[in-house]
Amino acid sequence: MRVTEDHPTCRLRDVLDRVGDKWSVLVLNLLGDGPRRYSELQRAIEGISQRMLTLTLRSLERDGLVSRTVTPTSPPRVDYALTPVGETLSAQVAGLITWAEEHRPYVAASRRRYDAP
Amino acid sequence: MRVTEDHPTCRLRDVLDRVGDKWSVLVLNLLGDGPRRYSELQRAIEGISQRMLTLTLRSLERDGLVSRTVTPTSPPRVDYALTPVGETLSAQVAGLITWAEEHRPYVAASRRRYDAP
DNA sequence: CCGCATCCGTGAGGATACTG
């Protein structure tokens, strides 16, 4: 889709696309509990590839939501943490995660009913 | 990715994927203001194709988040509305949208700074 | 008016191998 107009929907999209990214949601949620190393994130997020973890963290850093701290030891150590603004988004995301956990049985039941016939 | 394990991350994914869908977010947000006809949604959501609007609505209906009411006039009329559970998700989504609107300038500025060099 | 079916291009993202 071409986004050429200044329709409200379009102005929101670039920000929502970040939130809409499933990996971003999971990363933001994890970092809500405190800073994590790269490898900790990779282990915690089942199924994420190295590539996608790096891309996700770069995007979040670019948007000023996550900070990246390199400790030049050997082997190197990199910690990721939420920025203050990132914390506020993480709080929203936490609400979403809670919603998803609470209503997962309902959604699953709805799907079974819908798919029945 | 194959989801074969029962890791918490995987159990959440199927529900979060609904929220992660950018079209779903926009539809849920619109329906938060009250029921809408198919054609109203299509006009309101800049850039959505007929195909994607239909698919999005079907998914939301399957998940028990949106109800579909057909009025068999001629031409037919179809109204979509949030279910009670859909309302609760729409509320979460509204929080996200608000966040996105409030922090759009911050995110835009962060991106410019990041991309500068 | 509301949708489904079909075709088809593109790009997101997985797998793998390699560096500082």
Added chain:
DNA sequence: CAGTATCCTCACGGATGCGG
């Protein structure tokens, strides 16, 4: 350990046309 680089797939989604 924390990435980068490359290849390659496949499914997301746009365009179009038809049907109730």
